[in-house]
Amino acid sequence: xxxxxxxxxxxxxxxxxxxxxxxxxxxxxxxxxxxxxxxxxxxxxxxxxxxxxxxxxxxxxxxxxxxxxxxxxxxxxxxxxxxxxxxxxxxxxxxxxxxxxxxxxxxxxxxxxxxxxxxxxxxxxxxxxxxxxxxxxxxxx
Numbered sequence: 001x002x003x004x005x006x007x008x009x010x011x012x013x014x015x016x017x018x019x020x021x022x023x024x025x026x027x028x029x030x031x032x033x034x035x036x037x038x039x040x041x042x043x044x045x046x047x048x049x050x051x052x053x054x055x056x057x058x059x060x061x062x063x064x065x066x067x068x069x070x071x072x073x074x075x076x077x078x079x080x081x082x083x084x085x086x087x088x089x090x091x092x093x094x095x096x097x098x099x100x101x102x103x104x105x106x107x108x109x110x111x112x113x114x115x116x117x118x119x120x121x122x123x124x125x126x127x128x129x130x131x132x133x134x135x136x137x138x139x140x141x
Contacts, residue, residue: 011043011058012083016120019059025119026057028100030085057083067121071107079123086129086138090114093126 016022020034023042027034032044035051040061046054068079087093094104094114105115105123113127132138 009055010052011056012081013058013060014120014122015060015062015065016122017061017063017065018120019061022059022118022120023057025101026059029097029102032057065120067117068123070105070115070117070123082122083124084113084127085124086133087126088130088133090126090128097126 014022019040019042020036023034023036023044026032027044030044031047033047034042034044036042041058043056043058045051045056066077069076070079072078085093090113094116097116098104101119102116102124105117108115113125115123115125117123
């Protein structure tokens with residue numbers, strides 16, 4: 001019998017007011033599949049994968065959710081985390097994200113990544129990583 005402790009990443013969870021709508025945004029952005037559990041929970045996962053075979057993005061209803069302010073401002077709701085997505089063409093990825101419903105932050109700090117906001121106001125970054133994505137070591141979907 002195997003008694004070794006096992007801990008594996010299952011999901012990254014984002015609070016929001018409308019889990020289904022936010023799941024549909026990320027499904028469009030990543031070209032992943034959506035599963036709506038109920039009005040309080042939805043998630044997205046890579047196409048053709050079974051639940052739990054790969055970490056998912058999980059969306060949890062929080063009626064009191066307040067979008068963070070970025071860049072941070074004293075006294076305002078702060079971000080606790082953000083997602084980074086590797087892209088092979090930053091300009092095209094930004095255009096596509098906007099078509100999916102994202103907005104571009106007015107403040108930017110690099111030419112190698114673009115800070116964006118999802119429809120619920122969570123910041124995320126599109127990061128120019130063409131060489132990494134084309135390497136044999138890059139396994140993420």
